[in-house]
Amino acid sequence: MNLISDILFWVFSVAAVVTGLLVFITDSMVRAAYWLMASFVAVGGILMILDAQFLGLILILMMAGEMTIMAIFMVMFMMNPAGLNPMTMVHQHRTSIVAGAGAFVALAAVGLLAEFPDRPVPPGVDPTVDLGVELLGESMLIFESAGVALLAVMIGAVALVSKRGRYGIAEEGSEEPSLEMSEE
C-alpha cells in the first residue's frame, strides 16, 4: 500500500509539473486551458493520497468548471485560440525564466533546509468528518466570511461586465446626480 501510494505520488507530481509547463508551451490556448486542468487533476490526486479526499475532489470539480469557462473565454476574446498559427505571445522572456527558476530554487530550499515538526495525521482520524465539524462548528465564521466574500465578488463581477455604468451608459461617460434637491 505504501509503495503504491509512493509510485502514485511521483506519477502525479511529474504529471502536475509537466502539464503545468505545457500550458505555456502549447500553441493552442484552448489546449492550454485543458493542460492546466490536467495539472489541477494531478494535484487533486496528490491531495487524495494525502488523506484529504474532500479537498482533492472539490479541487478537481471546481477546476473542471473553471477551465471550461476559461476555454470559452479563449474562443470569445483571444486571437488564435485554436493554435492554427504558432503562438509566441511572450514578453520579458528571459527575466520571467530567471524569476520562475529563482522562485522555485528559493522555495525548494526552504522546503529542504528548514526544519518542520514531524506530526503526521494519526491513524483512526477521518479528515473529512473533522473538516465538516470544523467548518460548521468553531470555524463557521471563517467559512461564512468566505461565502460573503464570494457574494461580494459576484456583485462586483456583474458590475464590471455590465454595459451600463452606475449612473448611465459606461461608454458615454456618466456623472453622478447632484445631491441638491431640485426645486419644483
Add this chain to the structure above:
Amino acid sequence: MSLEALLVVSAALFGVGVYGALSQQSFVMIMMGLELMLNGAILAVVAFWWGSTGGNPEGQLLAVVVLAVMAIEAAIGFALVANVYRVRKADISEKLRRLRH
C-alpha cells in the same frame, strides 16, 4: 513520499506559475499563471496539514480558504478581461498603454 518532496513539487508548480504570469501577454494566459501559483500554494498547505499538524482540521480549513481565493481571482479576472475588451478592445497587456508607469 515525504514533506520535503511535497514542498519541492509545490515549489516547482509555483515557479512555473511565476514564469507564466510574468512572460505571457494574453490576459487569460496571465490568469493561468496565477492559478498555477495558487495550485502550488494549496499543495503546500495540504502537505503541511498532512505532515506537520497532527491532523488538525484547521489546516484543511486554510486550504478551503485558498480555494475561495482561487474562485475570487477567477471571477474578478474574467470580469476584468471582459470589461477591458469592451472598453479598450484589448486582449493582450501591451495594448493597455495607459497603465504604464
